[in-house]
Amino acid sequence: MRQLHRALRRLRHIAASSSSDYSSGRPILPPKSILFVKKRNDKIVAEALTYVLSHLQKVYPTTKLYHSTMTDPPDGLEHWSPQSVTPIDLVVTLGGDGTILRASSLFRRGRIPPVLSFSMGSLGFLLPFHIDSFPKVLARIFAGEATTMERMRLGCTFLDAEEQRTDGWQVMNEVTLHRGRSAHLNRIDAYVDGTHLTEAVSDGLIVATPTGSTAYSLSSGGPIVHPSVRTILLTPICPRSLSFRPLLLPGTSEIQLRVHKDSRAPAEVSMDGQEARTLHPGESVKIRVSRWPVPCVARWSPSASSRVTVPPQDLALPVTDGEDEWVRDINTLLQFNAAFRNKALLRHAQL
Amino acid sequence: MRQLHRALRRLRHIAASSSSDYSSGRPILPPKSILFVKKRNDKIVAEALTYVLSHLQKVYPTTKLYHSTMTDPPDGLEHWSPQSVTPIDLVVTLGGDGTILRASSLFRRGRIPPVLSFSMGSLGFLLPFHIDSFPKVLARIFAGEATTMERMRLGCTFLDAEEQRTDGWQVMNEVTLHRGRSAHLNRIDAYVDGTHLTEAVSDGLIVATPTGSTAYSLSSGGPIVHPSVRTILLTPICPRSLSFRPLLLPGTSEIQLRVHKDSRAPAEVSMDGQEARTLHPGESVKIRVSRWPVPCVARWSPSASSRVTVPPQDLALPVTDGEDEWVRDINTLLQFNAAFRNKALLRHAQL
Amino acid sequence: MRQLHRALRRLRHIAASSSSDYSSGRPILPPKSILFVKKRNDKIVAEALTYVLSHLQKVYPTTKLYHSTMTDPPDGLEHWSPQSVTPIDLVVTLGGDGTILRASSLFRRGRIPPVLSFSMGSLGFLLPFHIDSFPKVLARIFAGEATTMERMRLGCTFLDAEEQRTDGWQVMNEVTLHRGRSAHLNRIDAYVDGTHLTEAVSDGLIVATPTGSTAYSLSSGGPIVHPSVRTILLTPICPRSLSFRPLLLPGTSEIQLRVHKDSRAPAEVSMDGQEARTLHPGESVKIRVSRWPVPCVARWSPSASSRVTVPPQDLALPVTDGEDEWVRDINTLLQFNAAFRNKALLRHAQL
């Protein structure tokens, strides 16, 4: 019996450490506090927020509502800051991919509550709902019927030239080291689990999650990686080498990027597109898969509806539904493999 | 005076040897004999041909009409073969890019007459007219008002293992050496003007014209080259090397590709997509820009019409009109730089 | 208690299905029967085999020794065929990567015993030992001290146009569908878990393991994937589209490739470089991660020696040693990120 318990613990550990994001399907508890994050300087988004707030105040009057960085917050929203101890049960974003990234960055230092994202009609990579479905989606969440899919984050630790930790930050898309405005290339040493992998002379390096594989990494020549693959991408930006290819490292790896002590340019660090800091020669960043992925409220499509009757204990297994959506997403959003138009109609050419 | 004449001759020679294709604008003489090449096994094309022939026989009754490879030629077409001495003044193709390539291959051994191409409505890279404009286009040609744009061809000479010439062949798109069905990679030595450039271990090599840059070379990772750039592309197919990049060599180069004597696989040679022959270890092919480009009857667009008033002697200068079309072509046909659809409307997702 | 057992079974299942190859470290039992596979037509390999055999017969006289496809097998080797019921405890290969691939293909239909591979001095991707270390390596194995690292295989099922199974085959590197000698492109529909992903018009498609990421997929523009990432690569070969990127799908995916019914060319199928069959329009292949990876006898490096004292029950955790080797391998074998030689010495140029 003792042994069984021990074995159980070990297996549970293994299962946990290998459970892929996207595969979660964990149910969300009815939220007592909600944090709102919205796209800035966008009138339509501001209006949508007003509408959402009035709905919430009417239908779920006991819920506490917060904002964090709004300059002119609507009535009914209290201020919340990452330093505050007030617990947040749900984050609601209104905007695009960038707004979700910003929400994640508010919880850059630890666990992040479930994120429910609404777009105003434009497509996005991070599983948004259309704003019009707001009442229905909220009803499901307050009924405890919504589930989440986890998106991997990377935990980053900045080290000074003496290898002392100076700071930490989690990202959903990627960490980017870039020469920025310097006209000169920078030199960065990349290590994997302590082994020197390579010295990159380039515009910079991207360390990305599978989610981030369709962001900057894709523009730099990286492959498209399904979010449930447990891997870390290392993609160079304009390397001065003909033979630098994107690498996919195990999700268990620790990657370290150190600006070479003789690098003519420092490295500007961007975290999910936010300028974070400058790494000077000798300074470095260590990157691992974070313990705290982003639990995104999962979209629900008709084809999946039947499966909702499946007992919850089985939901620990991958909900393949999310994968179908992914296939549709890369085709719709990226125009993946768009064929040449040999079949198109010819305009009439005249002599 | 003598000296002037001599200088003139020299300059004329230089001008000729450096005159880019696409830039020609040479007027076509009214044709006394026309060769027809059509897409095979296509009912619509067959009907179009009947219609074109009856028009020609009625309006230009003295013109001789020929076909070359039709199995069941319509009445009124005499047979012509590349070996025949009968001169051809104009080639008319009905079909797509492939039909024009086939027409060029009928004149693989020397000069090719002007080519007038009609498509049935699909787009093509090789400047086709829409079939419906046939009467108008023909009228222009018989009135001596049509001009041509030249498309570079590559002249290829096959050599046996003793470097003896065995055969010759001109192409519009490219010469391809490929491992074909062999499961093994082949080894090919590439020489430029007699200097050893590299040994390619790969699926094969493509030597292409700028016209061919949007065909197989593009699929293999090559750049898009405007047809009036005087260059020869060397593009590898799936090389076993991280650092093999497409190369653009001067139009004056002589390229030689020789199957390495220890190559485990021979090389199947395709000329513009036609299987031509097998090169065994030690055998090679020499490639140069051909003296005989393809004079394609030029499309005429409204925007250019004003320029038609420009005296003909000036037409020897580049007709930029063709270049505008090229820009439109790469955008329309290749969906060049198709943007991500972040702005697209989102399907309603439900929970 | 009952519940615990059930939970345990479930967790064990999850752990198993997500355990990465490379991570195994399972000990090998002393072998009673060994199958030899060697590179063909290679004198040095043939000599090495004789030497190995005489050593085995002297030191481990009770071991049964087999060969499978040798035309002129040395004395002491009995014939074994994939159809035979004789169990094999260990496969020993002498040659390069290709020989290991061939060994795997002898067990294409089910489980494969541990594979111990020796090279004659050339580098290889599949963890070979140098032939000179043979006595020492064997001693370790017969002492039960050797462990294995698992390399993922893909299980492939061929289906006829009526979706009836016709055949099965497992691969270590990749399944390739290619137009072969056909001058025409083929059209292949790719499905992921039943969802239509895309229609590829191309030279072909590669579905590869992480092991295979450094083989044909790399030549076709694919990324380099660490063998312990649980993913399946889909890499196009020369697609007629500007926007087809390599895709990395979850290890749980089922991929189906079907030759389009209107494809002008059939698809030649290569399994790990062996020509396997032709798929005609309507026919297809289904691909999943196989239950039977290849247990490769793990290299042992000084740095890892200390860890050998770690109790075996803990070895189920990743042996990171293999990963260090991988980093070295991509640098040494692929000349990954080879820098430009601006620092090299200049030959004296003269005027």
Next chain:
Amino acid sequence: MRQLHRALRRLRHIAASSSSDYSSGRPILPPKSILFVKKRNDKIVAEALTYVLSHLQKVYPTTKLYHSTMTDPPDGLEHWSPQSVTPIDLVVTLGGDGTILRASSLFRRGRIPPVLSFSMGSLGFLLPFHIDSFPKVLARIFAGEATTMERMRLGCTFLDAEEQRTDGWQVMNEVTLHRGRSAHLNRIDAYVDGTHLTEAVSDGLIVATPTGSTAYSLSSGGPIVHPSVRTILLTPICPRSLSFRPLLLPGTSEIQLRVHKDSRAPAEVSMDGQEARTLHPGESVKIRVSRWPVPCVARWSPSASSRVTVPPQDLALPVTDGEDEWVRDINTLLQFNAAFRNKALLRHAQL
């Protein structure tokens, strides 16, 4: 006779406008004034300069010697600035590629005299001589025996939002528009001869000469272009599109890049790696092949020596010698097509 003269002028014009760089072979007159440009902060270079100066002062005492930007110029060098009217007959650079680029930028506004470049032993793309050959090379030049090869430059004109010219600048490698430190992508409209080609959403765009094809453009995925091909490269940097390929436009094209009025980021402009200015939304740059290429003093190799007897008037034809060097350069400097090392010796692995 009149007509002949006119025709002659026209042909001469055509010949001139199509004459490729690299093809020049024009003899250099013995220089009366020399401008020195050296790599900064490099002790070896500083020593080399001293040695060169003392040699010159001794052997060619009447030659005037200048410097332009040295902070602590050695004795005997007078100051010269781009604004000065003093004519310069020869520019001598000591350093690497970057020093030659800097020399070119001193003459960014008009004609540039012949450039003779010396490296301290490192390789370079721009035809340097080894510093040790200095006396011999100078002797040739003062004897009137040296010839030049021309390297194309691009002439750039900056326009404000009202399309008014604000500035001009010539480059040898490339003009780069880059988002610089902005975390946001920029939007740039590219026009070719007035036709809208595409809107690029990206890190930036590179417009490069063939010389520059092996610089930044190569890092961004561009092809390698022989310097004598008359073309302009347009290469995107990390575009947010799967289908943006490098383009090669005719040498006669006029390219205009305009920062889109809604671009969230401006574009930092680098000219041959020098930060030049910022282009704000609506501002643009027009780029054409410049009338004033860089006449580089040509290297002379034994193989070419025989040809020196060829009468100078024929030297207007391409000197293929330069091309041989180019082949060697891309192999040596770029490690072009470096093969995988399957044949390398294996380190002894032990169990």
